[in-house]
Amino acid sequence: MNSIILRQLGQLRQLLLIGCLSCFGCFLTSCSEEDDTVEEYANWQSKNEAYFEQAYQQHLAASSATCFVLKSFTKGDTVKVSNLPHTDCILVDVLDSDFPAVGSSAMCPIYTDFVEIHYRGNLLPSLSYPNGFQFDSSYFGIFSPETAEPSTMEVNGVLEGFATALQHMHCGDHWRVTIPHQLGYGASGNTGIPGYSTLIFEIRLVDFEEGSVG
Numbered sequence: 265m266n267s268i269i270l271r272q273l274g275q276l277r278q279l280l281l282i283g284c285l286s287c288f289g290c291f292l293t294s295c296s297e298e299d300d301t302v303e304e305y306a307n308w309q310s311k312n313e314a315y316f317e318q319a320y321q322q323h324l325a326a327s328s329a330t331c332f333v334l335k336s337f338t339k340g341d342t343v344k345v346s347n348l349p350h351t352d353c354i355l356v357d358v359l360d361s362d363f364p365a366v367g368s369s370a371m372c373p374i375y376t377d378f379v380e381i382h383y384r385g386n387l388l389p390s391l392s393y394p395n396g397f398q399f400d401s402s403y404f405g406i407f408s409p410e411t412a413e414p415s416t417m418e419v420n421g422v423l424e425g426f427a428t429a430l431q432h433m434h435c436g437d438h439w440r441v442t443i444p445h446q447l448g449y450g451a452s453g454n455t456g457i458p459g460y461s462t463l464i465f466e467i468r469l470v471d472f473e474e475g476s477v478g
Contacts (some may be wrong), residue, residue, distance in 0.1 A: 267375065283465040285476065288441075289384075289461070299310070299457070301457050302455075303391055304390050304391045304392060305390055305391075305452060305458045306391070308458055308459075308460055308461070309386065309391075309423045309459070309460035309473075311389060312444075312445060312460050312461060312462040313393065313444075313460070314356075315437070315449060316350070316351070316442065316462050317386055317397075317445045317461055318332065319353060319355055319442055320350045320353065323357075324345075327356065330357065331354075331356070331357055331358070332356050332378045333345050333353050333354070333355055333357055333432075333448050334354050334428055334429070334432060335348055335353050335428075335432055336338055336352050336353065336354070336424055336425070336428050336447055337375070337427060337428045338424065338425075339352055344355070349353070350444070351444045351446040351447070352446070352447075354428050354429060354441055354442065354447060355441070355442040355445075355453040356429065356432075356439055356440070356441055356442075357439065357440040357441075358437070358438075358439055359438045359439060359440055359458075359466070360437075360438040361434070361436055361437050361438065362435075362436030362437075366432055369445055370409045370434070371434075372430075372431055372432055372433060373430050373431055373433070373469075373472040374431060375419050375420050375427065375431065375449075376418070376419070376420060376457060376474075376475040377418070377419050377472045377473060377474055377475045378416055378417065378418055378472060378473050378474075379416070379419060379469060379470075379471070379472040380414040380416050380469075380470040380471045380472065381402065381414055381415055381430075381467055381468060381469055381470060382402050382403055382407060382412055382414050382415070382464075382467075382468040382470065383400070383401070383402050383415065383419070383465055383466060383467045383468070384398065384400070384401040384402070384403070384465065384466045385399050385400040385401065385461075385465045386398050386399070386464050386465075387399060387457065387458075387461050387462070387463070387464070388461070388462055388464070392451045395397055397465065399455075399457050402414065402415040404450065407468075412458060414468075414470045414471075418475055419431065419475075420475075423443065423447065423448050423449070424448075425441070425443030425444070425447030425448055426441070426443065428447050429441045429465070429467060430446070430467070430469065433467070433469040434469065435469055435470065435472070436469070437467075437469050438466070438467070438468045438469070439467050440455050440464065440465070440466050440467075440468070441444060441464070441465045441466075441467060442464050443446065443464075443465065444462060445459070445460045445461055445462060445463075448462070449461060449463070
């Protein structure tokens with residue numbers, strides 16, 4: 265009887281040991297996965313802030329019709345860009361413009377309008393994404409005006425930096441817009457987008473129409 269009990273106790277100890285080792289293995293795996301996540305966006309805040317600061321200085325120095333700085337639309341018409349913190353501004357590179365296109369408006373969308381746009385958004389390059397993680401797009405693969413369907417959205421329903429760009433675009437404009445995290449998803453980030461991310465969008469404004477007020 266005693267030998268049976270001792271044998272059962274030995275088996276129980278083995279099971280407990282295996283269970284503990286399994287849990288320890290899971291713990292190690294979890295730490296490894298967490299380390300990978302950290303490495304993907306290592307020094308992310310400092311990297312993004314340094315990138316935007318350098319790009320800001322380049323755009324400010326260039327200051328042409330195709331490369332310029334825009335202040336956030338929330339800062340009012342009388343405030344000069346030079347009197348604002350850099351992070352109250354977005355950076356614009358005009359990639360193409362069909363304006364004035366046939367049937368296009370000479371006006372730009374306002375805050376309450378609906379816009380039809382093609383767009384694609386990327387982060388800065390990171391460990392696994394040398395061209396920057398693509399976090400959103402209105403089309404798949406290489407852009408084709410013949411097959412891509414524009415997205416319709418309200419100007420007042422998008423990020424502050426994105427809305428700033430839209431309110432300066434004409435139909436037919438194709439811009440690359442660089443947005444600091446202060447006018448994007450901030451320090452907290454969003455699903456799939458870490459905090460402090462500089463956002464780089466390509467935007468094509470197809471058309472817009474008057475929205476409702478209030």
